[in-house]
Amino acid sequence: MNEVANVAPQAKTIMEARGITKRFQGLVSVDKVSFSLAENEILGLIGPNGAGKTTLVNMIGGTLKPNEGDLLFEGERINDVSPYRRAHLGIARTFQIMKPFPGMSVLENVAVGALFGRDGGEKSMAKAREIAREWITFTGLGQRMDAHADALGGPDRKRLEFAKALAMGPKLLLLDEVMAGLNHVEVDEMVELIKKIRARGVTLLVIEHVIKAIRSLSDRVMVLHHGERIAEGDPALVLADPRVVEAYLGKRRT
Amino acid sequence: MMGRWPLVLAVLVAIVLAGVPWFGNDVAVQFGINALLLATLAQSWNILGGFTGYVSFGNSVFYGLGTYGTAVAMTHFNLPFGVGLVVGAVVAMLCAALVGIPILRLRGPYFAIATLGLNGAMAAIVSNLPIAGSNIGLVLPLMRGDAIFYELALALLVVCTLTVLWISSSRYGMALVAIREDEDAAGSMGVNATLYKVTALVLSALFTAIAGGIHAYWSTFVDPASAFDTTLNVRMVIMCVFGGPGTVFGPVVGSFILSAVYEVLASEISTAAVLFFGLVIVLAVVFTPKGLTDLMAGARRSGWRYLFRNIRENRL
Structure with missing residues (x-):
């Protein structure tokens, strides 16, 4: 059992x-x-x-x-x-050696997931940003929405990896x-x-x-x-x- | 996101530039044609090099195919100039797609080296094609009227820049930038990297080839050495990187400034111009390795210290 x-x-x-x-x-x-x-x-x-x-x-x-x-x-x-x-x-994943897109903002990082994830992703940028904002808030990164990904500290980077994967709708x-x-x-x-x-x-x-x-x-x-x-x-x-x-x-x- | 004022300023600059043939002299117009074509080349290079980070030395191949496509169509088939441009562009785009699919699998310096080989190969092929005038070249029908070529070059630059403006705020552009930032992560997030890289190369080839075709008809003569010229490709890279790769207006501003600097140096000190031009490039790379656009943003944040911070950060 x-x-x-x-x-x-x-x-x-x-x-x-x-x-x-x-x-x-x-x-x-x-x-x-x-x-x-x-x-x-x-x-x-x-x-x-x-x-x-x-x-x-x-x-x-x-x-x-x-x-x-x-x-x-x-x-x-x-x-x-x-x-x-x-x-x-x-299928979505996070990487053990984290792979944020360093030159992009947190919002853009996560929007990539929404734009290209499950079933090929969302076609509209506005909708993708909306989805991204939801998951960023969900993972507790709401305050860092417009920060550059490489400005984030360790724990926030983990949250970002999460938000990116979740925005894909896995x-x-x-x-x-x-x-x-x-x-x-x-x-x-x-x-x-x-x-x-x-x-x-x-x-x-x-x-x-x-x-x-x-x-x-x-x-x-x-x-x-x-x-x-x-x-x-x-x-x-x-x-x-x-x-x-x-x-x-x-x-x-x- | 970009503010509103760069767009307004760009529109104003474009309007003023469109008027140059009316109030400028012949020298200004001829300098303008060259500068506008070079800016188009830098902007085209930006589509792949700036947005996906793949450094191409194969763009001079597309330029050469554009010049030869136009020249062959006009001299051997008596086709009008417009059709010649389309022929050159189609040949260049086909070449970009055929070559891009295998070599865009290579990353970083390996891709750059592979594209470098293309130039020599293509120049050798064209030198041995009788239809392309072998290694003697082709003479195109003469058309007087620098103003027309000037306006054509300006129109091409505007269309190319509008395309980059669209890319910068579109889903397509997000895919390109994601590939630049981390290709593996982009793939795991659903980005079909091959598709986006190859289409970016094809788009880059389109504008590059048309610029080549315009230059061919304007100069009325093409030969393999000047059509497939690696140093032209190097200039595209320098101008784009100097201005700000991956930005909308950086490559245009960068190439205008460098064209002007070169022109001034060439008329003032003629023979030593290249030396001083080299010095300008070295200083630019040392102080603003990420281009003028980054310099403007950085200077607004931290003033003069920006320049020296770059030196420290890059351990120069």
Whole structure:
């Protein structure tokens, strides 16, 4: 039962990975990983550095192509679909190394998402700006609407990444370590923000090292280690799993 | 967003410039034709180089195809000048699309190097085409009337600048700038980068080729060396970057100023003009690396300190 904790039994699968593998010149970064995401679910993805989490997200986002296996989005195979088309399908992501458009204002940054996101985006500039303003306010950046993106501090940049992705109107949102470097208060704000996003019907895959956040957010947690899926299921049980503890902290000497 | 006054000022300047053939002398008109065509070239280069950040050294190819398209159409097929311009523009745009699709996959300096190779290749091809007069060139029918060429060049610059004005405030322009700022992020946000880059190159080729065609008919002579001239491309880059790449009026203002400076230097000190022109460029790059438009914004904010802050920030 743990496998489906918190997930409505009749929930539709939105995304599925079937045995996907990514190799970089002999180094296996992701090794035959299979999993599925139910609509409106939050799946937490954890694992030590170098476990292959970002590689997995890059494959779903389309910047990397799996060597083996299939990726399905809403039942369609998307292995060969380019990143911009995946955005049109409704897949959005944030980047671990944040990628704001530095020469643009916050409003323009987010408007790009509205202009080109799901289904090719909004055609009218006025409408796109309106959508952008909504999401900027939603993510708590309302005061910085006209600031240049490169003038923002760390936490605000994370909010900007969020707003950009949300303005695309995604069905599936991939979050790559949006809490890294934030303090306790900021982490709590971010958790609340992600909960609010889910309440709007978005499905989320969340990569995070902040275990407290993963615990309070995730319906399920999946653990990667050396590219392999070593555990999956209810957050409390997975985080207590000896294999998971060992992957993070190493084996206790006996 | 741009305020209202630059637009009003631009309209006034355009009206005054349109009157030059009536109250100016021949020298002024001839200088004007060159300056207006160069400004058009800088503005065309701006569409790709300024907005998407792809530095093209292939624009002189489009210029050359424009001159040759017009020249061949007029001399071999006795077509009117207007049709010649269209022929040159279509050939240049086809070339831009065909060449753009493979080489716009290259980024940064690799793209620039690839375009640099195009020039030599195209000059060699044209030198061996009998229909293009091989390496001797073509002589076009003579038409007196600098005023007409002047007004044509001005009209082309106005249309080109209006196009850039549209780009700067449109969805299309947002895609171009997003590609410049971060192409991967733009792609992940749904921007079809290939489509936008190639169309920007084609648009750039259109105006560049027409400028070439006007120059060909005006000068009544084309040959491979002057049609496919890399230094002309370098001037486009310098003028655009000096004025402010990715802005609406920067490239035009930049090229007018540099044309004027060059003209003054050439008449005052003739042989050493190039040397001093080089010095002006070096000073401009040191003090205002982001162009005149950035200088104006920066000076309004922080006055003279702006100039020296640039030196500090760029560790010169």
